[in-house]
Amino acid sequence: MTMPARKPIDPSLLIGALAAVAAIAFLLSLAVGPSGFALGPGGEAGSLIFWEIRLPRAILGALAGAALGLSGAALQGYLRNPLAEPSLIGVSGGAALGAVLAIHLGLSQTIALALPAGGLAGAVIAMLAVVTLAGIQGGPVTLILAGLAVSAIATALISLALNLSQNPFASVEMVFWLMGSLADRSLTQVWLAGPLIVAGMGLLLVLGRALDALALGEDAARSLGIDLARTRLLIVAGTALSVGAATAVTGIIGFVGLLVPHVLRPFAGHRPGLLLPASMLGGAIFLLVADVGLRLLQPLVDLRIGVLTALIGAPFFVWLVLRTRGELAP
Amino acid sequence: MAFTVLAAVDAHAQGATKPTRIVSLDLCTDQILIELVDRARIAAVTHLAADPSVSAIPEQAKGIPFTRGAAADVLRHDPDLVLAGPFGVSATVDLLRRLERNVVVVPQAPDLAGVRASVRLVASAVGETEKGAALVDAFDRRLAAIAPATPGGAPGAIIYQVGGTVSGTGSLAAAVLVAAGFRNMATEYRLARNGQVSLEALVAMPPDLLVLSSAADEYRTAIADNLRHPALLALRRSHASIELPWQLWLCGTPHVADAVARLAEARTRIEARRP
Numbered sequence A: 001m002t003m004p005a006r007k008p009i010d011p012s013l014l015i016g017a018l019a020a021v022a023a024i025a026f027l028l029s030l031a032v033g034p035s036g037f038a039l040g041p042g043g044e045a046g047s048l049i050f051w052e053i054r055l056p057r058a059i060l061g062a063l064a065g066a067a068l069g070l071s072g073a074a075l076q077g078y079l080r081n082p083l084a085e086p087s088l089i090g091v092s093g094g095a096a097l098g099a100v101l102a103i104h105l106g107l108s109q110t111i112a113l114a115l116p117a118g119g120l121a122g123a124v125i126a127m128l129a130v131v132t133l134a135g136i137q138g139g140p141v142t143l144i145l146a147g148l149a150v151s152a153i154a155t156a157l158i159s160l161a162l163n164l165s166q167n168p169f170a171s172v173e174m175v176f177w178l179m180g181s182l183a184d185r186s187l188t189q190v191w192l193a194g195p196l197i198v199a200g201m202g203l204l205l206v207l208g209r210a211l212d213a214l215a216l217g218e219d220a221a222r223s224l225g226i227d228l229a230r231t232r233l234l235i236v237a238g239t240a241l242s243v244g245a246a247t248a249v250t251g252i253i254g255f256v257g258l259l260v261p262h263v264l265r266p267f268a269g270h271r272p273g274l275l276l277p278a279s280m281l282g283g284a285i286f287l288l289v290a291d292v293g294l295r296l297l298q299p300l301v302d303l304r305i306g307v308l309t310a311l312i313g314a315p316f317f318v319w320l321v322l323r324t325r326g327e328l329a330p
Numbered sequence B: 001m002a003f004t005v006l007a008a009v010d011a012h013a014q015g016a017t018k019p020t021r022i023v024s025l026d027l028c029t030d031q032i033l034i035e036l037v038d039r040a041r042i043a044a045v046t047h048l049a050a051d052p053s054v055s056a057i058p059e060q061a062k063g064i065p066f067t068r069g070a071a072a073d074v075l076r077h078d079p080d081l082v083l084a085g086p087f088g089v090s091a092t093v094d095l096l097r098r099l100e101r102n103v104v105v106v107p108q109a110p111d112l113a114g115v116r117a118s119v120r121l122v123a124s125a126v127g128e129t130e131k132g133a134a135l136v137d138a139f140d141r142r143l144a145a146i147a148p149a150t151p152g153g154a155p156g157a158i159i160y161q162v163g164g165t166v167s168g169t170g171s172l173a174a175a176v177l178v179a180a181g182f183r184n185m186a187t188e189y190r191l192a193r194n195g196q197v198s199l200e201a202l203v204a205m206p207p208d209l210l211v212l213s214s215a216a217d218e219y220r221t222a223i224a225d226n227l228r229h230p231a232l233l234a235l236r237r238s239h240a241s242i243e244l245p246w247q248l249w250l251c252g253t254p255h256v257a258d259a260v261a262r263l264a265e266a267r268t269r270i271e272a273r274r275p
Helices: A011-031 A043-079 A091-104 A114-134 A140-164 A170-179 A187-205 A208-214 A218-223 A228-250 A256-264 A272-297 A305-323 B002-015 B027-036 B071-075 B090-098 B112-126 B129-144 B172-179 B199-204 B222-228 B230-238 B256-272
Strands: B022-024 B042-046 B081-084 B103-105 B156-160 B209-212 B240-243
Touching: A011 A043, A011 A272, A043 A187, A043 A208, A043 A228, A043 A256, A043 A272, A043 B199, A043 B230, A091 A114, A091 A140, A091 A170, A091 A228, A114 A140, A114 A187, A114 A228, A140 A170, A170 A305, A170 B222, A187 A228, A187 A272, A187 B222, A208 A218, A208 A228, A208 A272, A218 A228, A256 A272, A256 A305, A272 A305, B022 B027, B027 B042, B027 B081, B027 B112, B027 B129, B071 B090, B081 B090, B081 B112, B090 B103, B103 B112, B112 B129, B112 B172, B129 B256, B156 B172, B172 B256, B199 B230, B209 B256, B222 B230, B240 B256
Parallel strands: B022 B042, B022 B081, B081 B103, B156 B209, B209 B240
Antiparallel strands: none
8 A cells, every 4th residue: 555654543543533533423314304303203294304314314314324334344355456345346336236136026015025035146246256256356446347348237137127017217216226225215125224234344353353464364364363265255244234235225326335445444553453443434425415415405405315426426436547557557 | 171171072072072092191081081981982091090099989990901001902993982080190191192183182180170170171071071961960969968067177188108108288189178068188297298196196186077088907008108007097086087998089980979978977976966
């Protein structure tokens, strides 16, 4: 890394501070909405708004953001690739395709769990496809190219599935899946996806020591007693579970997993292990704040959450490409 | 504009014989055409006419050949009249006109007067002016039979659709609400640019009547989750709501009178409960 080394912050202080900010962002998300600022339920309509509309939105925002931030940090650490991120490497696209198929083949109608399961399966397939295409040791550019190919295929197949489904809202649905949305989600979706997201994040969080060791190279990691096959399995399973389930209920939300770990890396003293929980909290903060901003802007500006994260994340991606151009050259 | 077109078509229809190979390129002209002429004279309609999720008369449209609307496909039927709507087919219409085919573009009906104009326009284009007039008369009789509003101010209603889309002012759906004696509440919410209302805004200020354009489980897709949202279901338990299939008001056809009648019925129920 070419970043100047900064004096690392005490890990518990970093995590504590991020957790506090995440809690504030969560409360803010509960307090803000089109019917005005209110902390806590008041009256019949107020209680409906608080429990059934704002609470699920805040929970899903926090969980989806955490899943994306954490899996971005885990992928970057494991692949030792600064550009690795769920949406850029096609995992989100695969998850969305899996969810779309689960809906339009009628599976989610029979078993509700088929929706997140479809997202999960799509994410696993996309991830395996990318790794097969690029190779574990492939350089950053190869990985991005493979991710681009998988994303393009996933997007084309989503569009095909929606066209074949013959429903009059195919184009609106396309926008939902490609640009993401936290609007009007309910506790139904929280129960459907939440436990899987949490389970996936659990698998990724135990990877701290392995990623720290891997930063020294694979041989060094092996000599430190790291089981590389198990690490790989946990990365794939954890990312597929968390990102797959989240994408199945929110659509594709890009760039969170790219932006958040890079912003937090200097504070984590470039230790991939510490960056995991930090990026999980950072991802939740980023998505919650972006969603609150979205609601404050409405109806003056009508943006999709995925468009907002891309507007913030894409310029950063460009900057990252420019900064690491030397390293990225084949 | 509709009326200048109407005059031109009349002149055409008087001299010539009635068209016998008619192609329709729009769901709305499909439905009016099917009501007006014998099937033998219809060469093709859109595939939507037989689709029960958008058409008011899918049964009547069954068996009529359909066209996807490309000029080459239309010419295959060698039409002596092509009916088109305002959406999506302007390139086809231009091409057909350049090939000197007889094309009549029927504007979208923005209100009940527009429904009458559409019926008359199609009727004169196909040479069935009398049948058209009869259809309009029946439409007006149905509307006249609807119970008048009782004094005390029109109750507020909103047409809430998949994805939270609301029918705003200037749409046929809004005109249907007003004709049934409601106040369209669309303007009272902070609508997003694309005409959507958030569920939260709806719950915070519930309308006297919530009009749903499809049944909760008609579309099992993610964007239709708003119709199954627990908050909306709670709202439907505590406030008046009806499901008014959009097939009835999507197009400016005489079926619009059915929509007005159903809404007016709901209005009388609401007014009866008033103190």
